Amino acid sequence: MSNALPEDSVGIVTCKTISFDEPLRLACGRVLKQYELMIETYGTLNAAKDNAILICHALSGDHHAAGKYHPDDKKPGWWDHYIGPGKPMDTNKFFIVSINNLGGCHGSTGPASINPENNEPWGADFPNLRVRDWVNTQVRVSDYLEIEQWAAVVGGSLGGMQAMRWSLEYPERLRHCIVIASAMKLTAQNIAFNETARRAIIADPKFCDGNYLAHQTIPKDGLSVARMIGHITYLSGGGMGEKFGRDLRSGSFKQGIEEPVEFQIESYLRYKGESFSKTFDANTYILMTRALDYFDLAREYDHDPARAFSHALCKFLVISFTSDWRFAPERSQEIVNAMIKADQDVVYAEIESDYGHDAFLVPNQTRYIDLFSAYMNKIEVRS
Amino acid sequence: MSNALPEDSVGIVTCKTISFDEPLRLACGRVLKQYELMIETYGTLNAAKDNAILICHALSGDHHAAGKYHPDDKKPGWWDHYIGPGKPMDTNKFFIVSINNLGGCHGSTGPASINPENNEPWGADFPNLRVRDWVNTQVRVSDYLEIEQWAAVVGGSLGGMQAMRWSLEYPERLRHCIVIASAMKLTAQNIAFNETARRAIIADPKFCDGNYLAHQTIPKDGLSVARMIGHITYLSGGGMGEKFGRDLRSGSFKQGIEEPVEFQIESYLRYKGESFSKTFDANTYILMTRALDYFDLAREYDHDPARAFSHALCKFLVISFTSDWRFAPERSQEIVNAMIKADQDVVYAEIESDYGHDAFLVPNQTRYIDLFSAYMNKIEVRS
Numbered sequence: 144m145s146n147a148l149p150e151d152s153v154g155i156v157t158c159k160t161i162s163f164d165e166p167l168r169l170a171c172g173r174v175l176k177q178y179e180l181m182i183e184t185y186g187t188l189n190a191a192k193d194n195a196i197l198i199c200h201a202l203s204g205d206h207h208a209a210g211k212y213h214p215d216d217k218k219p220g221w222w223d224h225y226i227g228p229g230k231p232m233d234t235n236k237f238f239i240v241s242i243n244n245l246g247g248c249h250g251s252t253g254p255a256s257i258n259p260e261n262n263e264p265w266g267a268d269f270p271n272l273r274v275r276d277w278v279n280t281q282v283r284v285s286d287y288l289e290i291e292q293w294a295a296v297v298g299g300s301l302g303g304m305q306a307m308r309w310s311l312e313y314p315e316r317l318r319h320c321i322v323i324a325s326a327m328k329l330t331a332q333n334i335a336f337n338e339t340a341r342r343a344i345i346a347d348p349k350f351c352d353g354n355y356l357a358h359q360t361i362p363k364d365g366l367s368v369a370r371m372i373g374h375i376t377y378l379s380g381g382g383m384g385e386k387f388g389r390d391l392r393s394g395s396f397k398q399g400i401e402e403p404v405e406f407q408i409e410s411y412l413r414y415k416g417e418s419f420s421k422t423f424d425a426n427t428y429i430l431m432t433r434a435l436d437y438f439d440l441a442r443e444y445d446h447d448p449a450r451a452f453s454h455a456l457c458k459f460l461v462i463s464f465t466s467d468w469r470f471a472p473e474r475s476q477e478i479v480n481a482m483i484k485a486d487q488d489v490v491y492a493e494i495e496s497d498y499g500h501d502a503f504l505v506p507n508q509t510r511y512i513d514l515f516s517a518y519m520n521k522i523e524v525r526s
Numbered sequence: 527m528s529n530a531l532p533e534d535s536v537g538i539v540t541c542k543t544i545s546f547d548e549p550l551r552l553a554c555g556r557v558l559k560q561y562e563l564m565i566e567t568y569g570t571l572n573a574a575k576d577n578a579i580l581i582c583h584a585l586s587g588d589h590h591a592a593g594k595y596h597p598d599d600k601k602p603g604w605w606d607h608y609i610g611p612g613k614p615m616d617t618n619k620f621f622i623v624s625i626n627n628l629g630g631c632h633g634s635t636g637p638a639s640i641n642p643e644n645n646e647p648w649g650a651d652f653p654n655l656r657v658r659d660w661v662n663t664q665v666r667v668s669d670y671l672e673i674e675q676w677a678a679v680v681g682g683s684l685g686g687m688q689a690m691r692w693s694l695e696y697p698e699r700l701r702h703c704i705v706i707a708s709a710m711k712l713t714a715q716n717i718a719f720n721e722t723a724r725r726a727i728i729a730d731p732k733f734c735d736g737n738y739l740a741h742q743t744i745p746k747d748g749l750s751v752a753r754m755i756g757h758i759t760y761l762s763g764g765g766m767g768e769k770f771g772r773d774l775r776s777g778s779f780k781q782g783i784e785e786p787v788e789f790q791i792e793s794y795l796r797y798k799g800e801s802f803s804k805t806f807d808a809n810t811y812i813l814m815t816r817a818l819d820y821f822d823l824a825r826e827y828d829h830d831p832a833r834a835f836s837h838a839l840c841k842f843l844v845i846s847f848t849s850d851w852r853f854a855p856e857r858s859q860e861i862v863n864a865m866i867k868a869d870q871d872v873v874y875a876e877i878e879s880d881y882g883h884d885a886f887l888v889p890n891q892t893r894y895i896d897l898f899s900a901y902m903n904k905i906e907v908r909s
Contacts, residue, residue, distance in 0.1 A: 171784035267735060271784060331770040331791045332763040338792040339754040342799070343726055346747035363727035371722040372755060380715040380851075387714040389822070396825060401554035401654060404820060408714045411722040414723070437787060439772070468763075 147214035151227045153185040153234050156210035160250060161287055167280065170273040177259065180284060181243040181250025185226055186234035188290070191525035195290045196232055197281060197317075198222065198241040199298030199305035202373070202431045203423060205249035208241040224506035231515035236524060237294065246272045246430045254426030255356060265426075267353025272430055273440045274301075278308045285316065294522050295319035299503035300470065301431065304438050307478070311440070314456040318466045318501065319522055323462045324503045327440040327473035327481070333469065336376055337432040340369035344425050353426050366425045367416035371434045374415050379499035380465035426487055441445070441481075448481030455482075459489040460518045462511070464502035490518060530597035533863065534610045536568040536617050539593035539603075543633060544670055552886025553656040560642065563667060564589045564626040568609055569617035570675070574908035576674045579615055580664060580700075581605065581624040582681030582688035585756070585814045586806060588632035591624040592737050607889035615896035619907065620677065628663045629655045629813045637809030638739060648809075650736025655813055657684075657821045661691045669697065678702035682886035683853065684814065687821045690861070693838040694823070702905055703838070706845045707886045709825040709857035710864070712829055715850065719759055720815040727808050736809055749808045750799035757798050762849035762882030770794065799899035824864075831864030838865075842872040843901045845894070847885035873901060 148154050160179050167175045183206045188195060198208050200221070209220050209226035220241075226232045232239055243251040246269065254269035285293070296317045298306040303325025310320040344350055347365025351358045375383075386410040389426075394404030444451035459482055463475035472493045482489040494500040494511045502511070531537050543562050550558045566589045571578060581591050583604070592609035594602050603624075609615045615622055628636040629652065637652035668676070679700045681689040686708025712720075727733055730748025734741045758766075770791040777787035827834035842865055846858035855876045858896040864870040877894045879885040885894070 170781050172782040172783055328772065330763060331762075331766040331772065331789070332758065334772070334789050335754075335758045335766065335791050335795055338789075338795060339751060339758065340756060342796065343729075343751045346726075346730055346751060347729070368722060368751065370723060371718075375715065375718045375722065378715075380528045380713060383714040385716065389711065389714065389717070396820065396822070398553050399555035401556055406714070406717050406721075406819065412718055412721060413725065436789065437779065439779070451678050462798060 144294070150209065151229050152219065152223070153210040153227045155214065156183055156185065156205055156207075156212065158183040158250065158463075161284065163280075163283055165283075167276075167283075169270050169276050173270040175245075175252070177250035177272070178245060179250070180252070180280060181247075182284060183207055183220075183241045185209050185239040185241075186237050188238040188288070188522060189526045192290055193292065193294060194236060194524040195238045195240060195293050196289070197285070197293050197309075198226075198232075198239060198298065199277070199281070200244060201298070201300035201302045202377070202428075202435065205247060206241045206243040206251075207249070207365045209239075219488075222504060224504070225512075225515065227476060231512060233298070233516075233519065236490035237519075240284065240290075242281060242284055242290065244277045244431075246427060248424035248427040248488065253424065254430065255424045264354075264356035266356055269426060269430065272434050274304050274308050274434055275312065277305055277434075278312055281305070281309070282313060282316070291316070293317040294524055295321055295519070297321040298325070299323040300325055300500065301435055304435075304440070306466065307440055310455040310457050310459070311451055314454055317457045319460065320455070320457045321462075321518070322475075322478060324464055324467055324470050324475075324500055326470045327477070327478055328438060329436055334436050336372055337436055340372045341429050341432060343368035343372065344429060350425060353429075355425065361420075362425045365418040366420040366423065366428060367413070370419040370423075371412045371416040374412060376469045376508045377494070377499055377501045378443070379468065379497055381466060382497040382499055383408065385497065402478050419459045428464075448477070449484035452482050452487055454483035455485070455487055459487060461489060461491045462503070462514070463493050464496040464498065464500070465493060466497050467500045467502060469500040531594060533610050535602065535606070536593040536656075537611045538597065539566055539568065539590075541566040541589055541594065541633065543668065544661075546666055548666075548667075550659075552653050552659050554654045556653040558628075558635070558653070559637035560635070560664075563635070563663060564630075565624070565667060566590055566603075566624045566656060568592050568622040568624075569620050571621040571671070572907060572909045575673055576675065576677060577619060577907040578621045578623060578671070578676050580662070580668070580676050580679045581609075581615075581622060582664070582679065582685035583624070583683070584683035584685045585811075585818065586802070587685070588630060589624045589626040590632070592622075605887060607887070608895075608898065614895060614902050615680070616899075616902065617807065620902075623667065623671065623673075625664060625667055627660045627814075631807035631810040636807065637736070637813065638807045647737075649739055650809065652809060652813065655817050657687050657817055658690050658695065660688050660693055660817075664688070664692070665696060665699070674699070676700040677907060678704055680704040680706075681708070682695035682706040683708055684882065685816055687818075687823070690823055693840050693842070694834055697837055697839040698814075700840045702843065703840045704843045704845075704901070705861060707847055707850050707858075707883055708861070709853045709854050710861055711821060712819055717819050720819055721756055723755045724812050724815060726751035726755065727812060733808060733862060736812075738808065739813050744803075745808045746800075746803040749803040749806065749811060750796075752811060753802040754795045754799040754808075757795060759852045760882055762880055762885045764849060764853065765880040765882055766791065768880065809811060832858070832867035835865050835868035835870055838870055840869070842870060844872060844874045845886070845897070847879040847881065847883070848876060849880050850883045850885060852883040
């Protein structure tokens with residue numbers, strides 16, 4: 144480990160690509176003949192192979208959940224505050240696996256990859272994916288790693304949807320399911336925001352009906368607006384107000400002077416949008432938001448969530464955050480109510496927080512950390 | 527009145543243009559040498575000229591607040607449910623004046639008008655406007671109509687900001703100020719939504735830095751996305767859920783079938799965005815949202831709202847709606863608190879409604895109508 148990294152960091156990490164040649168039938172009916180998944184692991188798999196944790200990422204996440212690739216990387220992985228020695232997902236105890244989802248744009252096969260059938264980027268022709276497709280590919284990673292049963296499958300937001308799907312579809316392959324800031328299905332308002340974001344991308348002439356890579360261009364402007372829309376929904380109104388208020392970045396309100404006034408929140412959002420648009424694939428963004436929209440945990444269980452959860456064999460931890468208006472505490476309460484009705488073992492906590500939906504990633508939230516740690520500490524592993 | 531119109535309609539109406547040649551100094555320091563304002567009136571001005579009501583419109587409103595131009599118009603004016611014989615703004619009693627704001631795109635001088643100095647559309651060169659500029663032009667309309675004192679100045683949302691500004695800047699020229707679903711200033715989240723909407727417009731290559739008319743094009747896609755963003759914030763999450771839920775417009779979730787799934791809310795929003803983009807000017811949209819962002823009622827009063835309202839001489843009615851998350855009831859409570867601190871005469875009502883910010887326009891809300899009517903009925907007029 145580099146000296147530049149704090150002691151509770153997982154340190155310098157590397158990722159690796161796994162190639163799968165066994166055809167994968169997708170929920171949409173299409174078949175991927177081969178695909179690659181990029182994974183990253185932290186900690187050590189024990190002899191009993193019962194200390195493995197699977198991290199499922201959210202819309203804009205990837206396999207790089209903790210540590211750095213180089214000591215001088217500006218930022219560590221996206222969930223670094225919660226993965227490492229002594230942290231809630233303690234690498235002294237657990238072997239942690241993080242996968243860039245199929246359809247992603249950080250190493251796993253996705254719309255920006257080359258379609259081997261025609262040697263062109265997949266682009267718009269990449270198949271639609273559902274949450275269950277991700278779970279199925281994650282099962283193959285489990286098999287590849289010879290992990291018969293996960294100590295826990297953990298995810299926030301869209302990641303929580305994957306964790307819940309695991310508990311229903313592969314009940315014997317996990318002992319704990321940890322669902323943070325998630326929902327059993329999106330509301331009309333959630334879908335409305337996603338559709339508006341997609342529309343911003345699609346309306347960008349550089350989108351070229353999704354085949355922008357073949358046209359050697361990128362719909363940066365559209366993706367940037369899409370991310371701005373998303374970003375507003377990740378923060379709470381109150382948190383945004385405390386952080387930015389009506390502070391100006393430039394200009395003034397002096398009368399008689401025409402100069403452009405810019406609020407801090409404006410330049411912040413634009414910066415966030417622009418930087419995202421340089422590193423993320425627009426088709427992946429569309430694909431991920433569609434998977435979010437389509438997810439409906441109980442659809443195949445007569446729309447009865449309790450019936451759905453009756454298939455689960457694991458224990459559950461469900462966490463929500465008071466100021467999260469994207470997936471409000473009510474959504475988590477619906478999950479918990481269904482679990483209780485299905486006679487499942489569930490611990491639920493609503494964490495007081497002003498960080499909105501992003502709270503699940505934000506450091507230094509004592510109750511969240513304490514609760515998350517306490518739960519993880521009680522998970523039994525053999526050696 | 528046409529037989530096609532209901533009895534409580536103001537009937538067939540006409541609008542008219544008023545030309546102003548006295549130069550207008552704007553808050554930004556620039557001067558408009560001449561300009562036109564489009565106005566519409568309902569009811570009859572009494573001999574004492576003390577029964578006039580000024581309607582101030584919101585972001586996407588205009589002078590056409592009630593009635594129809596032709597019996598077969600699909601829709602009446604935007605506030606038709608509240609203006610007419612027997613309605614809260616009763617045309618049997620009041621003479622109602624509605625003006626398309628300066629900078630608008632429905633007949634008043636705005637960015638889409640021809641700049642007489644160069645015979646080109648103003649486009650991006652049209653001056654930035656503040657709420658106070660609108661109030662100043664409305665004062666000129668009052669003078670033109672020889673209305674020394676309005677019985678009431680009334681507005682919802684951005685219109686409420688104009689009404690409040692009237693009460694501070696021209697205290698002797700109104701007896702009542704009616705402020706509906708408004709705020710003394712925008713929150714960081716409000717600004718964030720506006721900036722994202724503007725960014726969608728500006729990123730449209732057809733925007734041409736605001737000079738699209740000179741290029742004989744229109745940034746329809748960008749404006750459409752901007753309107754979609756706005757529209758989400760006008761409705762409540764709950765109301766949207768009740769109206770659309772997760773109902774599909776096309777496609778199905780059947781496994782093994784790849785067909786595009788479309789939710790009702792998606793096509794609804796897209797339709798709303800597209801129709802708006804055909805009738806509204808993009809520069810006006812930017813100008814109006816900027817005026818919203820810049821508005822800060824107490825800025826020139828040491829940021830002390832009570833000090834600001836201490837200048838008012840009128841009586842106030844303030845109304846908010848429980849599910850309005852754009853200008854939440856808390857924003858109205860701040861207004862009312864400041865008025866009380868300034869020892870003003872204020873009636874406040876928080877109306878239970880599931881229609882979000884749009885509630886101020888939506889018909890058949892009994893308590894809103896009853897309260898609004900009761901207040902208006904008590905306004906004294908001489909003949």
